[in-house]
Amino acid sequence: MIKTQNEKVRELFLYVQERCLWQFFSRARDRETNINAITRMAGELLTGTRPKIETPIEKQCFADAVELVVGIKSHQSWILEESPEAISGLMDELKDELLDLAVKSAKNGELTWQAY
Amino acid sequence: MPLVLLECDKVIPEREKHVYLKVEGEDTRDYLPVANAPTIPGSLSERGCSFCGAKLVIGGVLKDTIQMIHGPIGCAYNTWHTKRYPSDGDNFQLKYVMSSDMKEGHVVFGGDKRLYEAMNDAFNEFPHIKRMIVYTTCPTALIGDDIKSTVKRVTQERADVDIFTVECPGFAGVSQSKGHHVLNIGWVNDKVGQVEPEITSEYTINVIGDYNIQGDTFMLQQYWDKLGIQVIAHFTGNAKYDDCRAMHRAKLNVVNCARSAGYIANELMKRYGIPRLDVDTWGFNYMAEAIRKICTFFGIEERGEALIAEEYAKWEGKLNWYKERLAGKKMAVWTGGPRLWHWTKAVEDDLGINVVAMSSKFGHQEDFEKIIARGRAGTFYIDDANELEFYEVLARTKPDVIFTGPRVGDLVKKLHIPYINGHGYHNGPYMGFEGFVNLARDFYNATRNPLLGLAAKDIRAPRRSAVLEAAE
The missing domain is CATH 3.40.50.1980 (Nitrogenase molybdenum iron protein domain)
Incomplete structure (x- = not known):
């Protein structure tokens, strides 16, 4: 059965929800850093590009992205058939959905608390 | 489904904001229990100070x-x-x-x-x-x-x-959680940076939020030794005071209990630029993932894969033996906070066990975001549960085994439901590959122990009936 774009993003989103602790760091800014970097790097890895790594934090995001890609290839194997452009679009939508859940629409009252 | 007002809570309706029953398709944008809030008067909390x-x-x-x-x-x-x-x-x-x-x-x-x-x-x-x-x-x-x-x-x-x-x-x-926070921040302010460690490997980590419960740290240390990774400090399992004064020299912070020690990991990231890698160390699948991530960080992926293969060869057969016998069993977790999100998928994926109810004594909303993201639909998620809620939720969900502490464990014994010490373990360690087999064995033994059934039998029944009749 052919999956729609929404269904594909939903599958990726549910997988990240279940597996990845990096989306739920204590502070909003750390969540944004992780989600932006890891989804970008995962997209690059899925399309055969080596992500640029310059800082220790980026190295940590890379380690998380590599593992995410292993999981996606194993659980959402349809991604192997996608074009680089399609993968890029899917990862962008995944990023937006994660940012919405973990930051923008999050009900967690401590995300921007200075004393966290 | 919205947050739930249990029958026993009708006299303290504020408790509704702390009890959530997940429905398929919902996520934490829809509902998130209140957490890390003062205990509501009238509710007998199980929290510590x-x-x-x-x-x-x-x-x-x-x-x-x-x-x-x-x-x-x-x-x-x-x-x-x-x-x-x-x-x-x-x-x-x-x-x-x-x-x-x-x-x-x-x-x-x-x-x-x-x-x-x-x-x-x-x-x-x-x-x-x-x-x-x-x-x-x-x-x-x-x-x-x-x-x-x-x-x-x-x-x-x-x-x-x-x-x-x-x-x-x-x-x-409001709970133990404040103590975690104060110690974390005090330590990084007053002590970190005072000792220079002897560096013996180019791969250095701090293991943060592992307290060597029944040897968890010893179990994980075997892995770090095999991988050639030097642990500068365990915060604080099996650690020396001065080890933890040298935390600023690690290249990576590996965080297990993000609730009790996420603060120091955040501060080490902010003050010293040391990245924070959050991992799960309970469960085969999760432990392998943690090892792979750490090895990817250091560029020693082959060592990681070799270690994982070795551990799977040694322990997977034993785990599967228990999985065959435990699949479909129901479990409740009534502990502090992080073990809820560490365990719920681990027991489901590795052992086929369904977690049907979870309560956190001191978790924050961040913990509930993780718990609900990983947990099943139809499961109860409760903040700071009290004893009556516990009885009501047990009656509704009927777990086979309950992982909790000794205090709640004594209540459970009176209900003749098997209980396993979720804080100090029964026969741990539970972390790592071997550790998860230990957990599976304790679960298996708990479900087959005839003593709880025998304890339910009142051998004084005939005599007591006679006494009661006489009293009437």
């Missing part, structure tokens, strides 16, 4: 450190011996705890002199121990004893000692 969070959970684990509790004797006893964290030394941390043993007169006239004497007595009694943590408690905080001044005096008189103070009385926060 903030001092306990600092002493029992984190500080008391250090293997070469005198634990000096400035307060009444009960504060010392009740945060000692109730958790099993061994060390590879002489288990000083399990054998001894010190107290200034405050009495009414000290509360009236001040306890500083009493503390000064107790600190010196302790150093004299254990001349080989040169490190100490001094904790304030409710009465000594209320009367305003100047602990830091006393510590300064002792430190000036004893050049070879180092002392850390934790000023976190039991009433400082």
Whole structure:
């Protein structure tokens, strides 16, 4: 059965929800850093590009992205058939959905608390 | 489904905001229980105090450190011996705890002199121990004893000692969680950066939020040794005081318990630029993932894969034996917070067990985001549950085994439901590959232990009936 774009993003989103602790760091800014970097790097890895790594934090995001890609290839194997452009679009939508859940629409009252 | 008002909570309807029953398709944008909030009057909480969070959970684990509790004797006893964290030394941390043993007169006239004497007595009694943590408690905080001044005096008189103070009385926060926070931030402010470690590997980590429960740290240390990774500090399982003063020299912080120690990981990232890698160490699947991530960070992926293959070859068969026999069993988790999100998918993926109810004593909303993201639909997620809620949820979900602490465990025994110590373990360690087989074995044994069934049989029944009839 052919999956729609929404269904594909939903599958990726549910997988990240279940597996990845990096989306739920204590502070909003750390969540944004992780989600932006890891989804970008995962997209690059899925399309055969080596992500640029310059800082220790980026190295940590890379380690998380590599593992995410292993999981996606194993659980959402349809991604192997996608074009680089399609993968890029899917990862962008995944990023937006994660940012919405973990930051923008999050009900967690401590995300921007200075004393966290 | 919205948040749930249980039958037993109708007289304290505020509890509705703390109880969530997940429905398929919902996520934490729809509902998120209130957490890390004051216990509602009328609800008999199972929480501990903030001092306990600092002493029992984190500080008391250090293997070469005198634990000096400035307060009444009960504060010392009740945060000692109730958790099993061994060390590879002489288990000083399990054998001894010190107290200034405050009495009414000290509360009236001040306890500083009493503390000064107790600190010196302790150093004299254990001349080989040169490190100490001094904790304030409710009465000594209320009367305003100047602990830091006393510590300064002792430190000036004893050049070879180092002392850390934790000023976190039991009433400082809503639960144990405040104690975690105070100790974390105090340690990074006062102690990190004071010791330069001997570096023996180019791959260095801090393992943060693992307290060597029944040897968890020993289990994980085998992996780090095989991978050639040097642990600068365990925060604080099997750790020395000075190890944790050298945390600034690690290249990576590997975080297990993000609730009790996420603060220090965040501060090490902010102040020293050390990245924070959050991992799960309970469960085969998760442990393998953690090893792969750490090895990817250091560029030693082959070593990681070799270790994972070796451990799977050794333990997977045993795990599968239990999985065949445990699949479909139901479990409830009634612990502090992080074990809910660490365990719910691990037992489901590795053992086929369904977690049907979870309650957190001191988790924050961040923990509930993780728990609900990983947990099943149809499962209860409760913050700071009380005893009546516990009974009601058990009646609704009917778990086969409950993972909880000894206090709630005694309630469970009376219901003749098997209980496993979710804090100190029954026969751990539970972390790592071998550890998860231990957990599976304890679960299996719990479901097949005939004693609970026998305990439900009242062998006095005929005689008691006669007595009751006579009474009527």
